[in-house]
Amino acid sequence: MATEEGSERPAFAASDASMWRLYAEYGRDNVRFAVLGTLMALLSRATGLLPPLLLGLAIDAVLLGTRPFGLPGLPAALVPETAAGRLWLVVSLLVGATLLGALGSYAGSYGWNRFAQNVQHELRVDAYERLQALDRAFFDRSRTGELLSVLNNDVNQLESFLTDGVNSTIRLLALVGGVGLVLVVLNPWLAAVSLLAVPVLVVFTALFVRRVQPKYARMRASVGDLNARLENNVAGIDVIKTESAEGHEAERVRAASFAYYETNWDAIRTRITFFPGLSLVSGLSFALTFAVGAFWVLNGPPGFASGAVSPGEFVTFMLYTQQFVWPLAQFGQIVNSYQRARASSDRVYGLLQAEGAVSDASDAVDLTDVEGGIEYDDVTFSYSGTDSPTVDGDDGRATDAEPVLRNVSFTVTQGDTVGIVGPTGSGKSTLVKLLVRLYDPDEGTVRVDGHDVREVRRASLRRAVGYVSQEPFLFYGTVRENIAYGTFDATDDEVETAARRAAANEFIENLPDGYDTLVGERGVRLSGGQRQRVALARTFLKDPAILVLDEATSHVDTETEAIIQRSLRELATDRTTVAIAHRLSTVKEADEILVLEGGRIVERGTHEALLDEDGLYANLWRVQAGDFDELPESFFEAAIARRAAVERGESN
Numbered sequence: 009m010a011t012e013e014g015s016e017r018p019a020f021a022a023s024d025a026s027m028w029r030l031y032a033e034y035g036r037d038n039v040r041f042a043v044l045g046t047l048m049a050l051l052s053r054a055t056g057l058l059p060p061l062l063l064g065l066a067i068d069a070v071l072l073g074t075r076p077f078g079l080p081g082l083p084a085a086l087v088p089e090t091a092a093g094r095l096w097l098v099v100s101l102l103v104g105a106t107l108l109g110a111l112g113s114y115a116g117s118y119g120w121n122r123f124a125q126n127v128q129h130e131l132r133v134d135a136y137e138r139l140q141a142l143d144r145a146f147f148d149r150s151r152t153g154e155l156l157s158v159l160n161n162d163v164n165q166l167e168s169f170l171t172d173g174v175n176s177t178i179r180l181l182a183l184v185g186g187v188g189l190v191l192v193v194l195n196p197w198l199a200a201v202s203l204l205a206v207p208v209l210v211v212f213t214a215l216f217v218r219r220v221q222p223k224y225a226r227m228r229a230s231v232g233d234l235n236a237r238l239e240n241n242v243a244g245i246d247v248i249k250t251e252s253a254e255g256h257e258a259e260r261v262r263a264a265s266f267a268y269y270e271t272n273w274d275a276i277r278t279r280i281t282f283f284p285g286l287s288l289v290s291g292l293s294f295a296l297t298f299a300v301g302a303f304w305v306l307n308g309p310p311g312f313a314s315g316a317v318s319p320g321e322f323v324t325f326m327l328y329t330q331q332f333v334w335p336l337a338q339f340g341q342i343v344n345s346y347q348r349a350r351a352s353s354d355r356v357y358g359l360l361q362a363e364g365a366v367s368d369a370s371d372a373v374d375l376t377d378v379e380g381g382i383e384y385d386d387v388t389f390s391y392s393g394t395d396s397p398t399v400d401g402d403d404g405r406a407t408d409a410e411p412v413l414r415n416v417s418f419t420v421t422q423g424d425t426v427g428i429v430g431p432t433g434s435g436k437s438t439l440v441k442l443l444v445r446l447y448d449p450d451e452g453t454v455r456v457d458g459h460d461v462r463e464v465r466r467a468s469l470r471r472a473v474g475y476v477s478q479e480p481f482l483f484y485g486t487v488r489e490n491i492a493y494g495t496f497d498a499t500d501d502e503v504e505t506a507a508r509r510a511a512a513n514e515f516i517e518n519l520p521d522g523y524d525t526l527v528g529e530r531g532v533r534l535s536g537g538q539r540q541r542v543a544l545a546r547t548f549l550k551d552p553a554i555l556v557l558d559e560a561t562s563h564v565d566t567e568t569e570a571i572i573q574r575s576l577r578e579l580a581t582d583r584t585t586v587a588i589a590h591r592l593s594t595v596k597e598a599d600e601i602l603v604l605e606g607g608r609i610v611e612r613g614t615h616e617a618l619l620d621e622d623g624l625y626a627n628l629w630r631v632q633a634g635d636f637d638e639l640p641e642s643f644f645e646a647a648i649a650r651r652a653a654v655e656r657g658e659s660n
């Protein structure tokens with residue numbers, strides 16, 4: 009399939025910076041929450057600096073009395089005279105710092121969670137909007153479960169990293185910067201011992217990242233596979249049951265689930281060695297600092313240092329070391345959450361970047377006052393080369409280049425009806441899909457009212473065309489909502505008039521809640537014929553200039569068909585109609601009938617003219633009339649050859 013501007017295939021793979029680009033783009037409007045979160049997280053961290061200082065002071069200046077009582081920034085006039093008074097002051101300051109810390113922690117979490125939730129929400133809605141703007145070929149090649157997994161799980165992973173990861177990173181940086189600095193100021197030599205842990209942790213983490221990153225990418229892909237399998241099976245539950253394929257499907261789900269289990273377990277194995285490893289390094293560093301510090305208090309400075317360390321200063325130092333070293337182990341969680349989010353961001357970003365081949369030209373105009381003239385001018389089309397890579401790595405290059413339509417030319421004068429008939433797989437549905445630009449032709453042009461459909465806005469084109477397909481799709485909701493789908497401002501009267509014209513009013517009124525009856529998911533609570541009539545009512549309500557009926561009455565019984573056919577004739581009277589039919593009687597009255605075979609128009613004319621011609625159409629007509637004896641042997645030979653080709657999956 010040709011790309012619209014003949015442009016290069018768009019790059020689908022996300023760049024390394026995809027995650028940060030997403031955060032920057034979606035965080036921009038919510039930056040106030042991130043700032044609040046950051047400032048409050050810093051405040052809460054800063055209040056944590058006070059208790060160790062107070063404890064050291066209480067030990068040295070109150071309990072042991074070996075140094076004067078004083079705190080930086082505390083006026084001497086506020087220092088009580090008695091030891092008890094001083095202890096109470098320390099206790100009050102401890103409580104005050106704790107309260108302020110709790111407040112800061114609350115406000116910090118509030119800011120970051122609001123930020124993360126807003127980003128998640130906006131990202132998901134945008135990704136969905138992007139998805140529904142992609143062309144049909146993208147969906148032909150994608151798996152629904154996989155797409156759902158991107159919109160759900162992957163977007164959630166990005167949110168979790170914002171909530172936990174970024175928030176913790178800021179706290180950690182504040183810690184390394186703040187507490188690390190305090191340690192250096194208090195005792196540079198002892199600080200050097202504590203800080204020894206940092207380079208070890210950095211190297212250790214780098215190794216972890218290198219190992220775990222590909223594992224997370226594999227895991228995200230297998231979540232998509234599993235989702236796709238589950239979605240497919242739930243949708244196909246009827247076939248599973250009627251074919252007694254429960255065992256077969258349980259096995260396939262087991263295989264997909266096991267693939268996820270294996271990729272997940274592989275990542276978990278790496279992760280669970282990493283976290284205890286970090287704790288070990290942190291713990292050893294704490295023990296080393298304690299040993300050096302305690303010997304310093306007992307025996308004076310070691311050879312490389314000078315100055316005495318009091319028991320209070322030692323306690324302060326150890327408490328800071330604890331604040332510094334243990335949370336470093338948290339770094340692992342952050343890196344872990346980052347890696348998971350990164351694997352997801354590639355997929356979300358990929359979806360946001362996906363470009364469909366069918367898009368509005370930059371100078372496209374609206375199709376207005378549509379009269380309904382249609383022209384197919386030497387149209388050739390194949391499903392190959394669909395320019396639609398998918399989120400699971402399919403680059404969209406189909407291998408089969410066999411055309412499904414070949415040099416198709418015909419015109420339909422405004423208000424006329426054209427019937428399209430032909431054996432299965434001959435390209436009838438494909439032909440009308442080109443009219444509403446679900447796909448674009450490889451060669452040739454489709455015109456409506458003389459306009460090349462590639463030069464008009466798709467929305468205006470589709471407003472002008474009413475399309476009733478073989479498998480009408482109803483949305484979960486009421487009958488009324490389904491009829492008014494697309495004509496959202498229709499009044500109840502208009503909905504009912506449309507239903508009446510589609511011969512649907514009677515059955516709808518007999519439903520338990522009439523027009524307010526819920527139709528179930530995909531309309532499962534209605535029969536095939538009822539769904540068909542609701543879909544027809546939708547088209548009557550839309551009142552389009554061009555009507556496309558793709559075997560529109562295929563699901564109804566003979567009697568209902570007669571009623572609908574009458575309505576359809578009325579509907580078709582003053583509008584252009586393209587009717588695809590297997591039952592030739594439904595297009596007998598058409599102004600022209602096109603007979604497709606292997607993607608080519610092999611015969612054309614009115615019903616009578618085609619019967620006179622005594623070709624494929626006349627033979628198909630004999631089949632439907634049950635005159636098998638009248639059929640020439642060559643017809644059976646051709647039919648058998650066609651069936652064999654269809655079964656081999658060939659289009660022609």
Ligand SMILES: Nc1ncnc2c1ncn2[C@@H]1O[C@H](COP(=O)(O)OP(=O)(O)OP(=O)(O)O)[C@@H](O)[C@H]1O
Nearest residue numbers: 148391412431432433434435436437438439658659
């Ligand atoms: N989305 C698709 N991707 C690839 N090939 C497709 C796609 N849709 C249809 N085809 C192929 O194109 C050919 C024509 O299909 P089409 O649905 O147009 O035939 P049809 O005449 O409407 O058949 P039927 O009468 O059975 O509905 C078939 O060989 C089919 O396998």
